[in-house]
Amino acid sequence: MTIRGVSLDAVLRAVGGAFVELVLAPVDQEIFVDAVVLMETSDIECPRRRAGESSELWLTVAVGATELAAWLNKLDQSGKPPRVVMSKVAADESVQVAARRAGTALIAVHPGSAWDRLFTTIQGMLDHSVSRQDSSSDVFGSGTDLFELAQNVAALTRGMVSIEDERSHILAYSASDDAADELRKRSILGREGPREYLRKLQEWGVFEGLRRSDDVIEVPADDELAMRRRLVVPIRRFTENMPGANNFGADLLGTIWVQEGQRPIAGDAGNVLCGAAAVAARLISRIRDAPSNEAIQIQRLLGLRGGGVDIPSLAAALTIPVSGPALVIGVAGIGDGGLRPLGELASSLRLHASAFHRESLVTAVGARIYVLFPRTQSVKATVSWTREVIVRLGKVSQSGLRAALSSPVATLADVAQARAEVDRVLDGTTGDVRVTTLADSRTPVLLGEIVGRIAEDERLHDPRIGALDAYDKRNASNMRESVSVYLRHSGDVRRASQHLKIHPNTLRYRIKRVEEITDIDLSDPAARLLMEIQLAVSARSTGKSFVT
Incomplete structure (x- = not known):
């Protein structure tokens, strides 16, 4: 019998012990999963989504202990529970009791872990689990992605690997063990290196060295920062016609880091990193420089090129x-x-x-x-x-x-x-x-569209607003602004006058004068609504905001 999927042990190794912990699992059973699903409270509450597949691993996003325990208990009675559940409330006793009764493995997730990163890591493992080509001619394989590249480099260098972009944001990483230092943990949890560490690397000249050279740089351990030894190599954009032996240009795409773990980093790690940098450059460049034909296909799919x-x-x-x-x-x-x-x-x-x-x-x-x-x-x-x-x-x-x-x-x-x-x-x-x-944002969107439709049809323009603008221009006055603020504050003279920084009686005089100029009775709710819409249409035509 061929078992398809990934073992739970492999999942735990890939995600890393610093971020997840196995709380319980069925006794004497080897667990395999072949699908990962992100589930929210609304999904769990929906009857058609209550029952999972036995081979699924569910990541329960923002699901409380009470909801999770109740859901597992219902599955035990009337559904088919998923094989594994990852949760940030796995430490709750009610959740553990319900999971044990349902026969579901339960994994506690670090509160600071990002669900999308866990999902991407596990999905990447599953995507490559069914069929793998023999890549003996290419140590990294032609189908390698960034996450698998990180895993392969970690295996070859005996360290823990992270791949970052040019701004020190984490793109992919390998499994972590108990030797993961604080820099690695915080970088993965926060998606980028903590500022104090980045500042220290800057002071040591690491970033300058990465900009100036393609060489592998060693970063020594630092007891004060609780930082273990590292190797780092730059990832540069690959260019076919670049003179010189390394065939790399000056466009820095990112870096590959290897943190020393429980064993010393392998002696040939430098060569491995240089090869990995070339592979990473191709992968990142392929993503950044998507073919124009693909762009056209995407635009057609989005309905941006017309036609069927x-x-x-x-x-x-x-x-x-x-x-x-x-x-x-x-x-x-x-x-x-x-x-x-x-x-x-x-x-x-x-x-x-x-x-x-x-x-x-x-x-x-x-x-x-x-x-x-x-x-x-x-x-x-x-x-x-x-x-x-x-x-x-x-x-x-x-x-x-x-x-x-x-x-x-x-x-x-x-x-x-x-x-x-x-x-x-x-x-x-x-x-x-x-x-x-x-x-x-339905209110501003609909209001903007209504005003736009009116602005396009001159038959719907009220000439009385033009009379108000002409008066302001002749007399260097600000009647339009005054009535706009007055309407915005629902006719509350005191609040509107405070906004305009004038006396309430001054605003009362101006509103009366506006009524005389436009021949619009602002005590009439319909007239006020029409005036407010017409002011918005006029403001739109001049490129101004209709909300003062």
Whole structure:
């Protein structure tokens, strides 16, 4: 009998003892899993999702001890429990009792661990478990990804490996053991190196050495920082025609680090790291420099190139599933600056999206970047990842970044609709909230669209607003601003006058004068509503905000 999947022991080794701990497992059983699923409270509460498959490993995201224990007890009575559950509340006695009764292995997850990183690591193992090509001619294998590369380098160097981008953000890492030092633990949990460690590496000249040379650099142990010995090598963009023996250019893509563990780092680790750097350069460059043909296919799928779309053919060409929930994210700049530099940001976003979701697709169109996540496992985890990457990449953008997420759609046939929803949100919001959805921003989005429709039809323009503007221009007055603030404060003279920093009687005089100029009775609710809409339409035509 052939057992498909990955053993639980292998999963625990890959994720690392610093981040997870086996709490209980069925006695005298070797456990294998062949699928990993991110589950939230809403998924557990949904009857059709209560029963798992016996070979599944479930990551229970933001699920409390009470809910988790109750769910496991229900499965014990009427369903088929998953093989393994990972939870941050596994230490709760009620959860352990319920898991033992259901025959489910229970793993405690470190409170600081990121669910999306755990998911990516385990999914990467499963993707490579069914069939592996004999790669004796290439020590890293032609199908290697960043996570598997980290695992292979760790095995060959006898250390613990992390692969980082050029800004010291973790892209992939190997399993950790009890010898993982504080720098490694905090880097993986926080996705980037702690500032005090990065500052010390800067003082030691490590980063300068990585910029100037392709050589492997040794970083000695430091007792004060509780940091063990390390080796690090730069990852540079691979260029075919670069003169010189190393064939690498000056474009630094990132670094590979090896931390010494319970055994000394292997003597030939330097050669292994140099070879791994070349492989990592190809992998990272392939992600950042996606072929233009692929970009066109993605844009067609998103409905950005018009015409009919053969969804099954596009899905096959892009090697993504046709069915299953999908989600689209749109990224734009804040203000009028747009996204600069667009290409570099799209490449960085593509790299981070690929590390989070292996099947992700990224393309840049105009002043926006779109990310498609087919077969979305967890909306909550995707929102969390989006918030993090917007902050991270926003640091290198001139104007800062904002993002909108679509509602999940059932199949790829609905992806164009999801992209249109994202554009609606980006068009109707300004970036006061960096990451949002249509559900969270429906008021500004709908109001903006209503004002836009009115602005496009001159028959719906009220000429009386023009009379108010003409009066202000002739008399160098600010009647328009005064009535805008008055309406914004629902006719509350005291609050509006405080905002304008004038006496209430002065504002009363101005409102009366506005009524005379426009022949609009502002005591009439319908007239006030019309005035507010017309002021917004007029402000839109001049490029100003209609909210003063």
